[in-house]
Amino acid sequence: MLPRSNGRQTRLSDHPPKVWQEVERLLEDLRVEVVYRRTRTFQLGKFTEKPLRDLYIDVDLPNGAGTKRMSLAEYFLWKYNIKLEYLDLPCIKSNSYLPPGKKPEVFPLEVLNVMEDQRVPLQKTSPELMGQLLTANSMLPGQRMDAINKLGMDLGLFHNTNPVLNAFGISIDQKSNRIVIGVRSLPRLRFKNRVVEPDRQKAEWRRDGSRLPYLQAMGQLHNWIILCSNRDGELADRFARMLLDMGRQKGMQLAEPEIVPFSCSENNDRDWSSKFEKCASNRIQFIMLIDMKRNDTHGLLKLYEAMYKPIVTQHVTLEKARDIVNKNQRQTLENVLNKMNMKNFGLNYQPQIEDIGKRFALETGKVLVVRNSF
16 A cells, blocks of 8 residues: 555655545545454554654553553553564554543554455445456356356256255256246235335335335334433434334334433443343343444444343434434334334235246245355
């Protein structure tokens, strides 16, 4: 990303601020993990204004021996036995929400690993790179079919040559999915008391379907809470009332939730554990968390949901809740409600497939789907 200067390592002073700002823009929101604490992940934020060698911290010594001022390089050697090498590069900050009064953490670049399988936003991708990616990932239909058939032959899937498939009485017909491509009719959607026909011009069902009760509303939700910060309590209350009104129109049996203040610090595992412990003892059925999008709390929410089954959780960003309340965004509210119903074992609607497609219905138990990806 940055060229080496005269054969040596890059320094902060080698490039003007606008160059580092461009690097910041490209790296912003990239998720990394900390090498000395693999469970700690965050999205990258801003660079420090000074290089690593000029950064100092006050460290509390063990056994109450007072504090000592150390350079960041000295601290990492003392605390983690890591000898830092790139002292002339800047450090980087987390892009997570920082509570008022708390100093930001800074990390040397060399103690961070980029996590795998992240998508590159289109705005950070050059047209040349996009063209290369499309070329590398594009296959003609005939080539794709040939590749699938070759893989199937290598695995012995055809002609009853695979002993495992034979043992279970499974046979695969190479020609079963060769059909003449045509224009299929749009499926209808069945709600509780009505089947909705799609709009023929826009091919969507939203206009009529948004006002209908769910095909199967979830069971009665009589004990649930909304977690949010103290300052967002009023917004959460207004959001909850809108959610209740629309939910009851769709046949959901919703009691009023309790608005519970909660500090959503991404690093305070004790707060999360004690909150879920209390919810479990109070037999809370459902928890909805409302916090800022930049807070890195989704993973923790889902971790504690898995640890404290059968509590079900849902994460709604503060920005989305604010738009729903202040801008009356009914469609966004319906999306939140649709997800809430499904999470609590309801069924929003059921597609009514045309007769020609019924032989592929998965619920019959007679269709095996094998996925190939190239």
